[in-house]
Amino acid sequence: MNQFFNLHRFSLLVAKHWADNKKRYVLSVLAFIGLLVGWYTFTILIDSRFPMGQGLQMVTFFFSLFTVGSFYASQYFRDLGSRAKGINFLLVPASAFEKALCSLLYTVVLFFVVFTLSFYLVDIVMVWIAHNFITDIPYPEDQQGLLNVFDAAKIHASPKTTVNILWIYFSLQSVFLLGSVYFEKYSFIKTVIAGFVLFFIFFCFVYILYDLMPKGDYVNGILTSYRIKNHGKEDYLVKLPDWIGQLLYYIFMYGTAPFLYIVTYVRLKEKQV
Amino acid sequence: MVSIENVSFAYRKKPVFNGLNLRFEAGHVYGLLGKNGTGKSSLLRNIAGLLFPQKGNIVVNGFTPGDRLPVFLQDVFMVPEEFYLPDISVPDFIKSYVPFYPRFNSDKFRDYISIFEIPADSTLQNMSYGQKKKVLISFALASNAKLLLMDEPTNGLDIMSKSQLRKILAQALDEERCIIISTHQVKDLENLIDRITVIDDGKILFDETIDDISKKLSFRFAIDQTEVAEALYAESSLAGNVIVTANTEGEESKIDLELLYKAIVTNSRKITQLFHA
Numbered sequence: 001m002n003q004f005f006n007l008h009r010f011s012l013l014v015a016k017h018w019a020d021n022k023k024r025y026v027l028s029v030l031a032f033i034g035l036l037v038g039w040y041t042f043t044i045l046i047d048s049r050f051p052m053g054q055g056l057q058m059v060t061f062f063f064s065l066f067t068v069g070s071f072y073a074s075q076y077f078r079d080l081g082s083r084a085k086g087i088n089f090l091l092v093p094a095s096a097f098e099k100a101l102c103s104l105l106y107t108v109v110l111f112f113v114v115f116t117l118s119f120y121l122v123d124i125v126m127v128w129i130a131h132n133f134i135t136d137i138p139y140p141e142d143q144q145g146l147l148n149v150f151d152a153a154k155i156h157a158s159p160k161t162t163v164n165i166l167w168i169y170f171s172l173q174s175v176f177l178l179g180s181v182y183f184e185k186y187s188f189i190k191t192v193i194a195g196f197v198l199f200f201i202f203f204c205f206v207y208i209l210y211d212l213m214p215k216g217d218y219v220n221g222i223l224t225s226y227r228i229k230n231h232g233k234e235d236y237l238v239k240l241p242d243w244i245g246q247l248l249y250y251i252f253m254y255g256t257a258p259f260l261y262i263v264t265y266v267r268l269k270e271k272q273v
Numbered sequence: 274m275v276s277i278e279n280v281s282f283a284y285r286k287k288p289v290f291n292g293l294n295l296r297f298e299a300g301h302v303y304g305l306l307g308k309n310g311t312g313k314s315s316l317l318r319n320i321a322g323l324l325f326p327q328k329g330n331i332v333v334n335g336f337t338p339g340d341r342l343p344v345f346l347q348d349v350f351m352v353p354e355e356f357y358l359p360d361i362s363v364p365d366f367i368k369s370y371v372p373f374y375p376r377f378n379s380d381k382f383r384d385y386i387s388i389f390e391i392p393a394d395s396t397l398q399n400m401s402y403g404q405k406k407k408v409l410i411s412f413a414l415a416s417n418a419k420l421l422l423m424d425e426p427t428n429g430l431d432i433m434s435k436s437q438l439r440k441i442l443a444q445a446l447d448e449e450r451c452i453i454i455s456t457h458q459v460k461d462l463e464n465l466i467d468r469i470t471v472i473d474d475g476k477i478l479f480d481e482t483i484d485d486i487s488k489k490l491s492f493r494f495a496i497d498q499t500e501v502a503e504a505l506y507a508e509s510s511l512a513g514n515v516i517v518t519a520n521t522e523g524e525e526s527k528i529d530l531e532l533l534y535k536a537i538v539t540n541s542r543k544i545t546q547l548f549h550a
Contacts, residue, residue, distance in 0.1 A: 003342045012372045019369035020359040084357040090323055093346035093373040269341075272324045 005097055013094045013102045032068065033118050036060070040126040044134065051130040057147035061119055066169055068115065073107045073176040074188035077268070081184035086273030100265035107177055108170065116149065123147070158220075167253050174260035181267045224248070274299045274420060274451045275320055280329035282312070282319060289315050290475040293329070299419065300448040304466035305455040306534050311472045313455040314354065317422045320453070321351045334419060347374055350418035354425040358405050360398040363391070366408070376417035385411035388437050403429045410438065414445040421445075421452045427461040435461050459530035469530070471537050479537045481548055483528060489547055490536075491520040492529045505543055506536030519547055 001009075018025075039060065044051045079085035089099075127146050153165040179191030206223070216228040216235070225239040275297035282289045289312040297303055307313045318324045319331055322338030322345065331338055336345040359366065363386070371377045386393060389407040397405055406429055413421055427435050442465055446452060454462060469486065471479040481489075490505070495516045501507045504516035517536040520526070537544055 001344070003344055006343075009343060009373075012369075016369040016373075019361060019365055023360065079357075082357070084353065084355040087318075087321075087323060087351065087353050088357045090341065091321060091346055091349070091351060092370075093343045095343055096341065098343075273318070 004095055005101075006095075009094050010098045010101065013092070013098050014105060016092070017102055017106060029114060029118055032064075032115075033122055036064070036119065036122040037126070040122065044126070044130060048134055051134055052127045052144075054144040054147045054152070057123060057127075058149075058152045061123075061147065061149050061152075062165060062169075064119070065112075065115060066172065069107075069111060069169060069173050070176040071188055072111055073173045074180045074191055076103050076107050076177060077180040078187065080181060080271055080273065081187070083273050086271075090271065090273060096269040097265060100261070100268050103177065103264070104261060107173065119149075120146075161249065163253070167257075171253075171256040171260075174257040174264070178260050178264045178267065181264050181271065274334060275453075276330070276332045277316075277320075278330045278332075280319065280326045280331060282315060282324065282326045284315075288475060290326075290472075293475070293477065295470065295477060295480065297420075297451050297453055299451045300446070301468055302442065302446060302452045302454065302462075302466050303468045303470060304459065304462065304530070305453060305470050305472065306457075306459060306530075307455075307472040307478075308538070309457075312475055313472055314424050316472065317351065317353075317424055317453065317455055320420075321349055321422055322346075323351075347376075348419045349422065350413040350416050350420070351422040352406075352409055352413050352424065352426055354428060356406070356409055358397040358409060360396065362396050363393055363408060366397060366412075370412070374416040374418070378415050378417060382411055382415035385414060385441055388441060389434065403431060403434060406430065407434060407438075410441070414441060417450075419450055421450065423452065423454045423456075425456055425458070426454060427456065427458050439465055459534055463528075463530050466530070469533065471534065473538065473541070478541050479544065479548075485548065486533065487520075487525045487528055488523075489520055490526075490528070490533070490544075491518050491522070491524070492516075492526045492532055493518075505540050505547075506532060508532065508535070 040052065043056055077089075079089045092099075094102075124146060131145075150166075155163045155165060157163045175195060176188065176191050179194065180187045183190040209223075210218070213226060214228045216226055219225045219227050219237065219239075223240075224245040225237060228236040228238060230236060275295070277293055277295040280293040281291045282293075293316075305313050305316065315324060319326055320333060320338060322333075322341045325339040334345065334348055336342060338345065338349070361369075367379070367382070371379070383393070386408070389404075389411060391400075391404055391407055391411070397408065400408070406426075410423075410426060413423075427438060430438060439462065442452065442462075454466065456462060459466075466483065468482045469479065470477060493516060494513045495501050495504065495507070496513055500518070501514045501516060504514075504518045506517040508515050515529070515532060517529075517532050
């Protein structure tokens with residue numbers, strides 16, 4: 001039997017994770033649905049003239065996806081923070097790859113599917129209620145209806161570039177998944193702090209780089225083009241080729257999550273309790 | 274079964290073992306004794322692949338434990354002192370954990386559970402610590418893993434359960450299986466252990482079979498004060514002095530593991546000389 005990956009063993013691991021956690025998961029989904037109903041009811045009550053607008057649905061979906069998704073990912077490997085639970089987890093006869101893949105199946109795939117379905121379950125009902133039961137809407141023809149979250153996720157950052165918020169979400173979630181295997185306790189808070197520290201270091205790096213460069217400023221974002229002021233004469237523009245900018249964009253946008261998944265697997269393989 | 278060669282292990286800056294050499298063979302029950310903090314649990318976790326040695330090699334059934342390959346994990350079961358069982362019923366626990374152990378014997382598990390008098394359909398989280406431990410021990414034995422590592426298995430068990438555990442362990446031992454038990458409560462497993470290994474200060478202080486111990490040491494009462502003074506270890510009791518001496522008469526006496534342990538810890542040099550003369 002293959003010791004790196006075996007489909008049967010992987011399916012056993014998926015079933016075991018479900019058996020161990022189903023109570024917690026079912027209760028969490030019910031709590032999320034309850035909170036969403038409560039939130040939408042509150043917004044309808046305070047703004048019954050334009051209820052359930054798409055802006056509200058969008059903010060609700062992405063804010064809760066980012067926070068709940070990151071928090072869930074930060075809790076996935078929390079067993080490794082306790083010696084007793086860590087021993088139970090690490091000694092289950094499955095490979096580190098299968099255990100890491102199981103974490104991706106639950107935190108990335110199943111979480112997103114269940115989250116989106118739960119969101120729409122509430123969203124469809126609340127939009128329908130807003131359309132059919134609220135009678136004092138001044139312009140009923142302006143009712144925006146149901147939000148398509150996949151269309152809403154695409155944001156045009158520039159004429160050439162479309163940013164998909166979902167990719168940013170998966171990248172951010174992968175940071176929290178790594179944090180859950182890296183930090184033994186308070187992984188969510190520690191990951192947030194570590195994120196801020198890294199961001200601060202990056203900020204300092206950009207600032208120091210700016211300080212070392214001839215007087216001028218960054219153009220179109222940072223690090224790919226720089227305008228040098230030439231004291232009354234025509235300014236110089238130092239610009240990296242477009243393909244480098246594009247490459248950096250694709251690496252950060254689509255490479256961060258897979259890279260951090262690999263780091264999570266390696267860290268899990270090296271984990272000691 | 275388990276070969277430990279020149280193993281060194283430390284927690285950050287705190288050394289635990291330095292150049293440890295040991296072998297554990299199938300068909301035996303090993304008693305791992307030592308004071309608190311001498312590294313007994315760390316040794317078991319190194320053998321299970323939960324900790325990695327900084328130097329040296331550990332080989333278990335031909336595998337390096339730190340690789341934690343599924344085929345290795347199927348044949349090693351650890352019952353730790355602090356353990357975790359999920360909040361599910363015993364049948365659900367069996368259903369989701371058993372498929373990982375291809376040689377698991379469900380009939381034996383039911384037998385062990387019934388010997389331990391565990392209600393078969395109760396939820397694990399509603400059980401007492403002792404009951405949960407008995408479920409885990411039953412599972413460990415029924416898994417038919419070749420190597421069984423038990424860290425303080427009698428902690429939390431009542432008097433009846435300790436005797437049930439002795440009975441079950443004696444039943445479960447066969448020629449292919451090696452059981453390593455780390456314990457402070459040596460009396461609980463006195464008639465079961467067939468080799469004693471004492472760890473002190475990260476080193477092996479003593480590693481002998483029960484047969485050799487009974488050939489070379491004598492455990493008895495003594496009234497004569499000269500005998501007491503010359504003993505390897507002496508302890509006063511209500512019935513007189515209990516002593517551990519060299520067995521010069523060739524008569525085998527019943528080994529008292531607690532006395533043996535105290536003798537080794539307080540007089541290791543003389544005992545080592547006696548066994549390696």
